[in-house]
Amino acid sequence: MFSLLIADDEALEREGLELMIRHLMPDTFHFLHAENGRKAIQITEEERPDFIFMDIKMPGIQGLEAVRHIAALVPSTKIVMITAHDYFSYAKEGLALGVRDYLLKPARPEEILHVLQLLVAEKEEEKRVRNEQLELQEKLSQLIPLAENELSLMLMLESVQEVELEQLASLLDIQWYKGYAMVLSFFRKSKKEWDEFQLLKRDIYEAVKHFTKPNLSPIVGPIVGHQMALFIPLPPGRHGYSQRIISLEWGERIRGIIEERFQLSLSIGIGSVQEGWDGISRSYREAVRVCAEDSVLLNVRHYDDMLLSSGQTKISLDDEKKLLDALLRHNKQESAERLSSLYSILEEKSFGSLATLRAEVIGLLMFLCRAVQSGEGANLIRTLSVVEDREVLRKTALYWLDSFIDGLMEEREQSRSHVFRRALLYIEQKYKKDISMEHIAEYVNLSPHYFSKLFKQHAGETFIDHVTGLRIKEAKKLIMEQSLSLKEICYEVGYKDPNYFSRVFKKATGITPSEYRQQIEKKSPC
Template sequence: MFQLLIVDDEASVVDSLADTLPWHEIGISTVFKAYSGSEALELLKTNTIDIMMTDIRMPGLNGLELLALVRREWKRIKCILLSGHAEFSYAQQAIQHDAHEYLLKPISDGEVLDKVGNLVGILQRERDESRHYERVEKAFQEHLPKLQGDLLADLLQGVKISPERLGQKLESLKIAIPAEGRFALMLFRLEDRFAELDFYSLSLMEYAVVNMAEELFEDDFRLWSCKDLHGYLVFLVTIAGEGDTQQDRQEHPDRAAEPVESRLQSMASQLQLSVDRFLKGSVSVLISRWGSFPLDIKRLYEDILLSMRKQVGNQSGLLIYASDELEQLPVHALQRLYEPPMLVHLLESGDWEKTHDKLTGIWSELGAKWADSQEHLLEAFFSIYASFSSFAHKNGRQLTDMIGPHLSDVTGLTPSRSLEALQQWMFQSLELLQQCMENETRNDRENTVRRIKLFVQKHLVEDVSLQAIADYMYMHPVHVSRIFKLETGENLSDFVLRLKMEQAAFLLADPSLKNYEVALQLGYQNPNYFIKVFKKYYSLTPQEFRQKLEAVEEQ
């Protein structure tokens, strides 16, 4: 099914075409209405439009100007131009802008359905062909390196991905690394003059380093690279010879002869020299121990970061093998508290279920490892309190106003005195935050809908188009429509029509009013159109409706 947009400054034309024709029978699922070129642009930006039918002569942005914009921004949309003037210049410009049809008013319903139906057929054939998928594939290939890097960055940060989903991602992104395959991490820190470069120049240098590394390592290793949150270049290194056939091993006997660690260190040293020679800068390189993919990726990443802090520091041009000293440390940092998605981001997204799961994970880790560690309890409490406070402040509220003075009071640090106290505090606070935001959202929606209804009732016989209501509310038309439907369960256009038809029924009960006078009082400049709409709503013409009222009164 496809979506149609009808554009005309004559509201009666738009409403008649949109509301009375059997669009569903020709493959149109949704008909959008716009009463100006600017309103049409807003709908085009927020909805997937397949066919646009527009009048040429409109105030402001006319039909030809709208068509030119559509051709530039939404090339796939099929366009039909309507005109009440058989001028050759219009037809010529329509051809230039690749309009699919040029129709002269007045147009019969059958002709409109026929022309739109033809375009539906064209769209359906295009959808069945492979041209669209080829364009998608081309775009995918162009963005493949970034998509690969984003996945590696997520894994380094500990983002949870199921084995099945990870396998699908690796396959789609053309990354050849098997589950439980051996790998090492290699971290590059660009130093000295690189630190003084602007963002664009630094990006070029990083691109050059990655290309140099891939060229230098390609015979012996496979590299998968990204830029991490600290600005370091990180390479996941796998062995090119693993999985080779017997013939491959015979053709490359040097691979088996030299230990993998020595080859990797030698090539990393060569890359350092190449960066110094060709890019005129220095890099420090840290190489992790070998691990199993993807189980060890976050642990090995933390190993090389620790080595960077402890063994490299402010020095430059070093090449270091990271040790396993992280496992030997007597105290470890909390994991669930800082792994993505961060608590503050979950709060801002409004996903309360995932926020609850995040807090549950933090509490479970504390209970399993650090229940007796006052420092870890304090660390968790202050971090969670800061996230709650930040969320409250971004919503223009004090935390005290949202969760109450008792829970927001940090005097004596009562919530951090025990694991049970922390658990009770954070889940009670979360529940109150959620209740506060849901009440606020509900109140905002109710107030918005109340103002919309008052506007419609006050201006029922004037302009009550979606754009007019949106302008009054200082909101986007699509947002107005969605809020009204969400709060009332009724489409805004149906609400307006219902009020008009109820008012029509009331006026028609007055025998002193002619049918055309009733139409004019309701804002219908075309009495025939009023009759058409009334009959569709009540299944009776206005005259039949009056006759039925008279028969009831006589009884």
């Protein structure tokens, strides 16, 4: 139901207009009355009516003056001016104020009905559009956290695709390309502490997000395993040493809030400021590395501090990517050689500190672990964190590298095996019909050439030989049953030409179908 305010200094005019409208459009309006302009403004302010029928000439504040106040107060209210005279100057001024229409006294019922129908239709359309906007906003509000999670995971896993990334950044209204990563790493000193952390994960995530969003405007990543990542834009005018100090101060604040509120221990690693999404991913790896480092001095550590204090130089991003490329190509020899080369660089720059070397190796392997989407990150950290010998550390790192490649190869083989089983099952169901290798390849979503190679590798025979074998086996069975003619058997097992069927049968068995039937009949007791 809509609300309609009738403003006129004549009570009979107001009541007559109300009765007419009730008759024209029953159960449509809730009516309000105002005897002058001041009262119309007051009622509008309190009731906010959908529509107003406003007389131009009223004592005190006249119609146009009241319209001026109301238009500023409630712009969504639709106003129709009523006048006994067709004054062009009034019409012109009213239109400038947003008046929707005019009625001349005495207005005919059909004129009033027409105006009201237009106004109601407009209002309903506005309501529909508004509801659609609200629904869209609600869906968007649900989508934005998912988009933020997706973007943060892309940065963590370095699976950055420019188009997808730009779409996500646009959706999140992110316009910065220079920043750094901060990683919160929760301790797992005891099973009890770990179990408590699992129960509090959601509350911790919300607390960190609530505190950091207004202050740092970060991309907040989900808690993955025992770690949570923040990707923070570089504030204007901040750089170098001062920015490092400020980021460490924020790290201490975040750590203090978490430890005070949840009584959980954690360390925080902060990466260096980098440009571009690739650079911010690298900053994340740096933050992970310093989180993994053993340190009794600091719970909040900046990568640049660890780097400068140890005299290390960074491994180039290009070298890391070459190692990853060899791994993804399943080249164990090249992968081992590249890892050994990088290990030597890290060992040389660690200046005798096993803890520093171990932290760098863990960070490098965690980069590979995430890139191949292995779920062994926690085991990797646990295994390497207790190593106290450099040579054992090197061998253990090579072992993990081998395990990544083995995992990728096993996953590929399982995928191929699954495709092969699907193909075999489908062939088993369809071999009696006119099927082709191209048809089966399309069914399992592979190219015919690749499917042909894959099938022969797993089955030890070609697709044609396999289908022929199934058909001949079924033909023998039907011949032995002696209920169908050879011609009927030919069609039953998927051949259209009895002569061709006979040739295929002889090639497979050494005798024709009729000769095979004769042998069966001789063996059968009379």
